[in-house]
Amino acid sequence: MKKYRILFKYIMKLLLKLRVNYILNFFKNVSQVTAKNVSQVTTRIITLQIKSLKRSAAGIFPGLLLLLILALTAILVLFSGSAPVQAHELLIEGVTEGKVSASFDDGTPAIQVDILVYHEGELQYEGRTDRQGALELPEGMEWDKIEARDNYGHRALYTEEEEDTFRLPRWAGALIGLSFLLLVAAFSGYRQK
Amino acid sequence: MHIADGLLEPEVVAAGFALSAALAVYSLKNSQDRENFSALVPRISMVTAALFISSLLNIPVGPTTVHFSFVGLAGILLGPLSVLAVIVSLIMQLLLFNHGGFSTLGMNAANFALAALTAHYLFQLRRSQLFRQSWHKYLAFLAVAAATLVKIAGASLALYYSGFPAGVGLSLTAVHLPIILAEGLLTAAVVIILMKGKRVFIYEEIQDLV
Numbered sequence A: 001m002k003k004y005r006i007l008f009k010y011i012m013k014l015l016l017k018l019r020v021n022y023i024l025n026f027f028k029n030v031s032q033v034t035a036k037n038v039s040q041v042t043t044r045i046i047t048l049q050i051k052s053l054k055r056s057a058a059g060i061f062p063g064l065l066l067l068l069i070l071a072l073t074a075i076l077v078l079f080s081g082s083a084p085v086q087a088h089e090l091l092i093e094g095v096t097e098g099k100v101s102a103s104f105d106d107g108t109p110a111i112q113v114d115i116l117v118y119h120e121g122e123l124q125y126e127g128r129t130d131r132q133g134a135l136e137l138p139e140g141m142e143w144d145k146i147e148a149r150d151n152y153g154h155r156a157l158y159t160e161e162e163e164d165t166f167r168l169p170r171w172a173g174a175l176i177g178l179s180f181l182l183l184v185a186a187f188s189g190y191r192q193k
Numbered sequence B: 001m002h003i004a005d006g007l008l009e010p011e012v013v014a015a016g017f018a019l020s021a022a023l024a025v026y027s028l029k030n031s032q033d034r035e036n037f038s039a040l041v042p043r044i045s046m047v048t049a050a051l052f053i054s055s056l057l058n059i060p061v062g063p064t065t066v067h068f069s070f071v072g073l074a075g076i077l078l079g080p081l082s083v084l085a086v087i088v089s090l091i092m093q094l095l096l097f098n099h100g101g102f103s104t105l106g107m108n109a110a111n112f113a114l115a116a117l118t119a120h121y122l123f124q125l126r127r128s129q130l131f132r133q134s135w136h137k138y139l140a141f142l143a144v145a146a147a148t149l150v151k152i153a154g155a156s157l158a159l160y161y162s163g164f165p166a167g168v169g170l171s172l173t174a175v176h177l178p179i180i181l182a183e184g185l186l187t188a189a190v191v192i193i194l195m196k197g198k199r200v201f202i203y204e205e206i207q208d209l210v
Helices: A002-016 A020-032 A035-058 A062-079 A170-192 B010-030 B037-054 B071-097 B105-127 B133-160 B167-196 B203-209
Strands: A090-096 A099-104 A114-119 A122-128 A134-136 A145-149 A155-159 B058-061 B064-067
Touching: A090 A145, A090 A155, A099 A114, A099 A145, A170 B037, A170 B071, B010 B071, B010 B105, B037 B071, B058 B167, B064 B167, B071 B105, B071 B133, B071 B167, B071 B203, B105 B133, B105 B203, B133 B167
Parallel strands: none
Antiparallel strands: A090 A099, A099 A134, A114 A122, A114 A145, A145 A155, B058 B064
């Protein structure tokens, strides 16, 4: 233990004022810490970590542990601008200049999706979207309903007169759902006590 | 793995609702803790919250995206009661995230519930003579993998009977391989942590105490 205390002191001194002899002594000390000691220290830290984790989780419900991990990851993914937020809802954005464009609800293009074009209930045209999630319709084609579907159980419908419907932002949905379930858990837990 | 509205034939939709109702009744009848059900509500709702939020964690695979579901973990932690958690979480995902569809809710719930029950019964095998006590982590991974495969099989059967090609099952399995791996590893880690302490969290072990 003494060795580590010395090591710690040296690190602190190094942080305070960087001097050449400190650095040299630091490396001298590090070389004295054998590989066995290093593994002992790391295992000790890991066991302590697991112990404290267990202690904190023991009083609560089992789902809370996983929920915390998941919620943190979800928040990170939702709020970090660079990370791609992948969604699971297929949408048809609209028809512009004779092109149908399909995407998932976060804006990533829906590639290789079957597009079915209907007019008065009859199938007029069938095709697949390209790498931009777009499909060019034949010129002068009349349509009143467009359907998109892929092989993974997603489907979207688009009609001419469709207005923009209100969509709950996903972070709001997550917040509402989570707070509802936590409330149920807390309330029923409180009633039992 | 949520089938959207309008993809299934009416007969398949009806079969889905019937199957999920039957599974709900079966699970409630089979759980031995009907008397102290209210004591389990916090536990059920926490697992439901995990199931609910998990569908936001997506992995892009090829042309589509797949997401976590944690039905396997729900089965391990809640046993037959996981059917309730699955149904509630699917309804909430439909209302708040637009995942799935109203007509396909029955079929989705049936698939997810069957998957959770598969994981529950597979994980019970750790008590048989065939497996050593310490193998529970491998069994947890296997249970989750089997649960995901059951879920995919259910969904592709439903799609097949609604006129989709049979190859849908294969492509669905292929894109779900990363999910099987990630979810299996995460569930095994959670099971290891939960089984280390003195308090019991796994369904059958709670039953032993009652």
